[in-house]
């Protein structure tokens with residue numbers, strides 16, 4: 001098992017993050033539509049922080065902390081957390097390359113986000129396609145609390161609105 005390092009993402013990592021994302025898109029359809037500009041997709045407006053998982057220097061995972069206003073079901077999340085939307089921060093763009101899965105890399109990335117001072121006391125939230133898949137199982141195993149679910153505000157490549165679920169971090 002190679003040495004795993006969770007590090008803050010730097011611009012020098014971006015090409016390798018895009019390559020990792022391409023593998024994930026090809027195997028899992030995440031993201032559902034391949035972005036025209038993947039670097040822009042990895043540096044959205046309002047992003048607060050980003051981390052990579054490196055196994056012997058190879059990017060095998062990624063996660064971001066973003067402003068919460070774009071998270072699905074945000075009003076329900078704010079009500080459940082008894083705070084305003086600015087009291088929340090979103091976990092986003094979490095992925096692990098197919099060959100590196102099942103070794104708790106995603107869990108390690110989420111722990112790093114939970115522990116970051118950049119969070120400034122904000123409660124963490126996220127949305128996920130509600131498909132009973134590995135991501136939903138991961139959040140539930142880690143104790144994230146399901147607050148709401150319903151049709152997404154966006155449509156997939158087939159023109160259908162998938163169901164999304166919104167989760168609140170337990171701490």
Ligand SMILES: CC(C)(COP(=O)(O)OP(=O)(O)OC[C@H]1O[C@@H](n2cnc3c(N)ncnc32)[C@H](O)[C@@H]1OP(=O)(O)O)[C@@H](O)C(=O)NCCC(=O)NCCS
Pocket residue numbers: 024028030093094095096097100101102103104105106107108127128129133134135137138
């Ligand atoms: C969701 C995702 C990030 C999980 O990454 P991961 O690093 O494999 O996650 P973990 O290793 O922490 O856990 C995944 C599975 O491995 C299992 N596992 C982890 N460590 C284990 C161990 N030591 N022994 C046995 N099983 C283990 C977990 O129980 C879990 O199993 P389950 O999904 O069948 O319940 C990854 O599947 C992915 O990138 N998916 C595509 C992108 C995506 O959907 N992102 C989420 C967007 S919201």
